[in-house]
Amino acid sequence: MNENMNEKQSAGAVQTTGHAWDGDLQEYNNPLPRWWLWCFYGTAVFSVLYWFIYPSWPVGQTWLKGFGSVSYTISDKATGKEKEQEYRWNTRSLLLEDLSDAANNTQRKEMMAKVRTADYDQILKDRKMMEFVRSVGKGLFGDNCAACHGRGGQGVAGMYPNLTDDDWLWGGGMNQIHQTLVEGRNGFMPAFGTVLKPEQMDDVAEYVLTLSGEARPGEASERGKEIFHGQVGGCYYCHGADAKGVQSQGAANLTDRIWTVVDLPALKTPQDKKTALKNLITTGVNNTRIMPAWKDRLSPTDVKLLAVYVRQLGGAK
Amino acid sequence: MRHEHIETNSALMLLLIMVVISIGGLVEIVPLFYINETIEKVDGVRPYTPLESRGRDIYVREGCYLCHSQQIRPFRDEWLRYGHYSLAAESQYDHPFQWGSKRTGPDLARVGGKYSNQWQVQHLKNPQSVVPQSIMPRYPWLLENDLDYADADTRMRALRVTGVPYSLTQIEYDANLKKYGKEIADQLDINQAQNSLLKQAREKNFDGLPERITEMEALVAYLQVLGTMVDFTKYDEGYFAQFR
Numbered sequence: 001m002n003e004n005m006n007e008k009q010s011a012g013a014v015q016t017t018g019h020a021w022d023g024d025l026q027e028y029n030n031p032l033p034r035w036w037l038w039c040f041y042g043t044a045v046f047s048v049l050y051w052f053i054y055p056s057w058p059v060g061q062t063w064l065k066g067f068g069s070v071s072y073t074i075s076d077k078a079t080g081k082e083k084e085q086e087y088r089w090n091t092r093s094l095l096l097e098d099l100s101d102a103a104n105n106t107q108r109k110e111m112m113a114k115v116r117t118a119d120y121d122q123i124l125k126d127r128k129m130m131e132f133v134r135s136v137g138k139g140l141f142g143d144n145c146a147a148c149h150g151r152g153g154q155g156v157a158g159m160y161p162n163l164t165d166d167d168w169l170w171g172g173g174m175n176q177i178h179q180t181l182v183e184g185r186n187g188f189m190p191a192f193g194t195v196l197k198p199e200q201m202d203d204v205a206e207y208v209l210t211l212s213g214e215a216r217p218g219e220a221s222e223r224g225k226e227i228f229h230g231q232v233g234g235c236y237y238c239h240g241a242d243a244k245g246v247q248s249q250g251a252a253n254l255t256d257r258i259w260t261v262v263d264l265p266a267l268k269t270p271q272d273k274k275t276a277l278k279n280l281i282t283t284g285v286n287n288t289r290i291m292p293a294w295k296d297r298l299s300p301t302d303v304k305l306l307a308v309y310v311r312q313l314g315g316a317k
Numbered sequence: 318m319r320h321e322h323i324e325t326n327s328a329l330m331l332l333l334i335m336v337v338i339s340i341g342g343l344v345e346i347v348p349l350f351y352i353n354e355t356i357e358k359v360d361g362v363r364p365y366t367p368l369e370s371r372g373r374d375i376y377v378r379e380g381c382y383l384c385h386s387q388q389i390r391p392f393r394d395e396w397l398r399y400g401h402y403s404l405a406a407e408s409q410y411d412h413p414f415q416w417g418s419k420r421t422g423p424d425l426a427r428v429g430g431k432y433s434n435q436w437q438v439q440h441l442k443n444p445q446s447v448v449p450q451s452i453m454p455r456y457p458w459l460l461e462n463d464l465d466y467a468d469a470d471t472r473m474r475a476l477r478v479t480g481v482p483y484s485l486t487q488i489e490y491d492a493n494l495k496k497y498g499k500e501i502a503d504q505l506d507i508n509q510a511q512n513s514l515l516k517q518a519r520e521k522n523f524d525g526l527p528e529r530i531t532e533m534e535a536l537v538a539y540l541q542v543l544g545t546m547v548d549f550t551k552y553d554e555g556y557f558a559q560f561r
Contacts, residue, residue, distance in 0.1 A: 019321070055561070058348030074554040090561035095391040095402070096554065102393065143398055147448060148436055156447055159439065288525065290433040297400075297430065 054089060065090075072096040108136070116301045120174040123308050130312070137309025140302055144294070145310075153313045158263030164313045167258040171247040177307045180291060181298075187250050187261075187289030192233070193282040200227055204235070205277040211243050211254045214264070214273060261285060357406040357560045361546045363497050364410040364481045365539070366504040367469045367514040372539025374472070375532050376415070379456060386417035387426040387543065400427045401549045404557065410481045422453060427544030434523045437537045459533040460524065466535075470510035483507050 017027040051057060054066045068089030074096060076083050087093045099105060111132045115123060123129045142151060148160040155162035161169060169187070170180050192201060200223075207224025209215035227233035229241065236243070238251035245253035252260060259265065262276045294303060323330050365373060376382070389395050391402040403426045408414040432440070439446060442460060444453040473483045484490040484506050493502040504513045518530045523537035 058344070058352060061352060062354055063348065063352060072555075077553045085555055087555065087558050090558060091391045092402070092558040092561050093555075095393065095396065096558065098393045099396065105393065139397070144431070147432055147440070151450070159447070160436075287522075288435055290435060292430065292433050 070094055070097045073100040111136075112301055115304055120178075120304070120308065123304070124174075124311075130308070133305055133308045133312065137305045140298075140306050141309055144298065145306070153310065155260075157266060158259065158261065161260050162258070163310050165258060167253060167256060167260075168247060169245070169250045169252060169260060172311070174307060174311065176247065177310055178303065181303050181307055181310075182293065182295045184293030185250060185289075185291040186287070187285050189238070189251075189280075189285040191282065191284035191286070193284075196227070196233060196281070200224075200232070201278050201281050202274070204228055204233055204281060205274045208243075208254055208277055209270070209273060212257050214257075215270060261289065355405055355560055356409060357404045357557055359404060359406045359547050360551070361548060362406050362409065363501055363546060364476070364483060364505055365542070366501075366517055367466070367473065367510045368517045368535050369539045369542050370472065370476070371464060371466060371469060371514070372535035372537070373411075375459070375536045376539060379459075379536075381425075382415050382417050383419060384421035384453070385423065385425045386415075386420050387424065388416035388418075389424055389426045395424070399424050400544070401547075402557075403544075404547065405560070407544065407547060410476075412476060412479045412481070425540070425543055429541045429543040429545035434521075434537055434541065435525060437540055438523075438525055438533055441533060441536065459536060460526075460531050462532045464518075464530045464532050464535050466511055466514050466530070469514050470507050473507045473510055477507065 015029045017029045020026055051064060052066060053068045055063060056066065057064045065088050069086050070089055070093040071084060071086040072093065073082050073084055075081065087096075111129070115129060115132065118126070118129065123133065141149075141153070145153070149155050149163050150160075153163035161167075166172065168176070170176055170185050192204075196204065203220050203224035204227050205224070206215060206218070206220040207222075207228055210217045210221045215221065228235040228239075228243075238246055238249045239254055240246050240251070243254040245251045257265065262280050264273050264276065267273045267276055294306075298306070323333065364370075387403070387408070389399045389401070389403045396402065403416075407426075408416065436447065438460070440448070440453075441456045443455050443457070444451040473481075474485070477483045477485065482489065482493060482505065484493050484502070485508070490502060490506055493505050496502075497505070503509060504517065506513070515530065517538065518534050519527075521538065522534075523541065524531045524533040526534075
């Protein structure tokens with residue numbers, strides 16, 4: 001082929017461009033292969049078609065919107081019914097189309113509809129819905145809850161409650177978990193720094209330590225017990241006469257070894273533990289133990305999925 | 318003009334090359350200055366308050382945009398993870414916008430209200446203490462540095478020049494009053510910038526330190542407002558498609 005070309009060129013069959021550089025330097029004018037040329041013309045024609053099908057040129061105050069269209073199903077805000085709609089091609093219509101008919105999304109939609117109408121008992125008993133809760137709930141939890149409660153729901157000791165144990169500040173029943181998610185929670189304990197004298201706070205701290213077996217009962221803890229259960233401290237109002245906490249107040253159970261505000265198990269010496277408790281009693285808890293309300297951010301169905309997901313993490317009663 | 322003439326005249330060729338290659342850019346950029354149809358008609362979007370605005374400055378100063386975008390794209394996976402896609406209207410008062418495409422960390426366009434103030438403070442101070450697997454660096458100095466808000470009004474003046482409706486005159490104030498109500502109109506008034514900033518900081522106490530106004534205060538105030546201005550439950554699912 002090459003030889004053939006050379007022959008042709010030397011025979012003068014191929015024209016030159018007509019320039020002569022440096023006296024005798026000339027340039028052949030070989031035509032482009034025909035197939036290549038036609039492809040090139042084809043792309044030019046295609047680009048014109050493209051302008052009309054898809055949004056393209058700006059024109060005055062607006063732009064050519066194209067006559068491509070996309071159809072999708074959305075739920076009508078006024079009636080709540082699903083309706084078919086067709087709209088011009090753009091990325092937002094494409095999203096709506098994707099949301100209404102991607103294969104795994106239709107499956108998801110079906111299950112979502114099922115969860116939306118079911119109550120908690122029905123979901124907990126239904127194997128298929130529970131499978132759905134575990135897979136979708138994991139994503140929802142990871143995105144919304146894991147930042148505080150950890151990816152596995154383990155929480156952060158001393159800061160954010162562990163959701164996998166059976167200790168619940170605000171209750172672990174389905175309705176209570178639901179309430180916590182929807183409305184949020186705001187943990188509160190009054191500051192006793194101005195109410196109690198330092199030595200009284202020492203005594204109360206000592207008593208609280210004995211409740212979970214962190215310290216042995218003694219004289220100090222007896223004095224603390226009186227303050228705890230008497231009018232002076234009044235701790236029993238919220239933590240209960242048995243110190244097991246009152247869930248409607250979000251008051252902690254003090255008789256177990258689970259600590260959610262001060263990370264007591266992490267502290268080594270009894271003195272450190274006592275100091276940490278005393279500090280807590282002094283300052284109380286005010287605006288530092290907030291669970292945000294999720295009702296404006298999550299749909300009722302998402303809340304349901306998350307409530308069941310949290311329950312099945314292992315700890316709910 | 319003959320081809321040879323252009324090829325042998327480098328200044329002319331340079332000029333013509335520049336003309337040709339700038340056409341592509343101009344066709345794409347210029348219409349954006351006068352086509353307003355793409356800005357969605359939507360309620361609730363307002364300029365940042367002085368405190369939020371200072372928080373935004375700190376966001377830019379610390380280079381948060383190097384790892385975090387603020388632009389949720391209209392794709393199903395983003396819709397499911399982050400919520401409604403971002404609107405042009407939502408960043409109309411951002412100069413410059415913080416859209417970005419680098420997502421070493423998650424998108425922050427709708428992070429407002431997602432976590433408590435306390436979590437934000439703790440997380441900025443030491444991210445690994447709440448998210449052990451995080452690779453985000455620590456920003457402990459935000460709690461140590463007091464916020465410099467002496468020039469809050471000057472900064473608002475500068476933004477006003479770019480078209481952000483901060484009010485300087487009574488007429489402008491009245492317009493904001495009508496549009497946003499008194500509380501916000503006061504916040505957007507350049508003449509009382511410092512006072513408004515202090516007022517919001519004291520009321521909300523974003524950093525958990527009642528006696529101090531730290532840089533953390535401003536940054537958390539900013540983060541907590543991101544993506545919260547538009548109430549999407551008010552609009553039909555298909556409504557926003559008409560602006561594209």
